[in-house]
Amino acid sequence: MNAPLNMPKGQRRKFWSWGYEGQDIPESEVKSMHERVAKRLGMSDFTVLPDPTLDEIELRAPRIKPPASLASFCTTEKWDRVSHTYGKSFRDLAMIYKRKYPNPPDVVAYPRDEKDIAAVLDWCGENGYAAVPFGGGSSVTGGINPPDDSSYKGVVTIDLENLNRVLEVDPTSRAARIQGGTFGPSLEEQLKPHGFTLRHIPQSWEFSTLGGWIATRSSGHYATHLTHIDDMVESLRVVTPTGTITNRRLPASGAGPSPDRAFIGSEGTLGIITEAWMRLQGRVKFRANASVSFKTFYEGAKAVRQITQAGLYPANCRYLDEKDAFFYGAGDGTESVLLIGYESADHPVDAWLDRSLEICRDFGGTVKQKAGTGSDALETSRSGAQGSWRNQFRYLPYLMHVRAAMGIVSFTFETAYTWDKFEALDTEVMRRVAEAEKKICGGGIVCRRFSFLYPDGPAPYYSIMAPSSHEKNIEHYAALNKVASDALLELGATITHHHAVGRSFRPWYDKEIDPGFIRMMQANKREIDPNWVLNPGILFDKPKA
Secondary structure, eight states: OOOOTTSOTTOOBOSSSSSBTTOOOOHHHHHHHHHHHHHHHTOOOOOOOOOOOGGGOOOOOOSOOOOTTTGGGEEOOHHHHHHTTOOSSHHHHHHHHTTOOSSOOSEEEOOSSHHHHHHHHHHHHHHTEEEEEESSOOOSSSTTSOOOOTTSSEEEEEEOTTOOOEEEEETTTTEEEEETTOBHHHHHHHHGGGTEEOOOOOTTGGGOBHHHHHHTTOBOSOSSSSOBGGGGEEEEEEEETTEEEEOOOOSOOOSSSOTGGGTTTOTTSSOEEEEEEEEOEEOOOEEEEEEEEESSHHHHHHHHHHHHHTTOOOSEEEEEOHHHHHHTTSSOSSSEEEEEEEEESSSOOHHHHHHHHHHHHHTTOEEEEEEOTTTTHHHHTTSHHHHHHHHHHHHGGGGHHHHHHHTOEEEEEEOOOOGGGHHHHHHHHHHHHHHHHHHHHSOOEEEEEEEEEETTEEEEEEEEEEOOOTTTHHHHHHHHHHHHHHHHHHHTOOSOSSSOOTTTSHHHHHHHSOHHHHHHHHHHHHHHOTTOOBSTTSSSOOOOO
């Protein structure tokens, strides 16, 4: 099978971590990570497992075999099944390093077009197989993991990597028709000659796809205004088990509920997004940015709220607490740090930054670094506190497996809630998690930052790291995750702002969403997926007869 446009020729993705085979992390960096983590967690005795190899992994035999009509784009080869079993959650990585693969897909399909997708869905529906849509496999919530449901005779993962083209660009309306399997780098590379950018850059950007972003309501580059992918979608084309649905291209419409919104965030349960008309941005020409320190996290949060409610709409507005700033090399651990930046394809943005810094000073902020139109703001964003954060943010996924190899617990959770709840809710979440770390693991670290911001509330992102062992780390993770998730729901926050629900957060999603809405979604699924083959167990279950 030829390498698609998305993938460098001759390279395969690593099945055990981020990146491509042959992209090795220098041993000095791996060792440094081990030492830093061990020191911060007070660990003196831990076992580092070697990276797994394909030969070490035992898989059950495929329970099903693709018919001759599908054989040209389907496979039961070991590497394909192994690399489509897990996403990139902490639990996934821990299972990979334990060499445990109890529930792999039986077949992996690489459809070449919509006809191939429809044929696979027909085959699954006729035979009682589950079908799992797969973009880049970067899910951290179990969203692409095969269902563990004995009522399905087999599982087919449908990988969209061959649907990877920008098909059409409308420069007048500033939009493009893009296939759902297009990865972030390839998407931007194809838009660049036209002078446009989607400017949607989640941390998973290198190894996630447009269809995956839409299906999970991803958030990307913009910290305010165009945070979620939702507002960038002009229209969708979706293949369902009962036919293809194409929604009309419109800038806006009042004609009933939005058809696109039925599929945005549906996580592969209602259909497979094959194409989307996306609203584009001009390529950035003007930048202004700064870093600001605050004595306390809550002091700086007041400044951030004021900036957000002033309608200034910074493109970057990451606010890191003392521990998070230290971890990312953006601070010394004594102060929280705000990284704020503006950008435009049309005009200088210095005035917006200046007003933001006035607000920061009003709340006790100290400007540490600043650059605008008259200086090299792009270069400044790549140096100092901003550069440290930017580099770590993009590079850390490549080191996720290092922590899994150590046997510690390391994961993140994120949420959103209104400003009136902020200080009390955040204090209680931090308290409960810290207490749980001490009780369950004997200690640990919890820190947070604001990743995305709205006039009516923040979207905090929490990071947890605690000592554990290879024997206990999944058990410890489950216990800590339950404490955090229970706290969010009890205190009135959402279980997820942009990581999606997947299988990991289903128990809490069920409590957050009104039962009447779940019944409505189930009714939708019965209509377009009557055999209930698409990603069963995600978002809702099949009603009992």
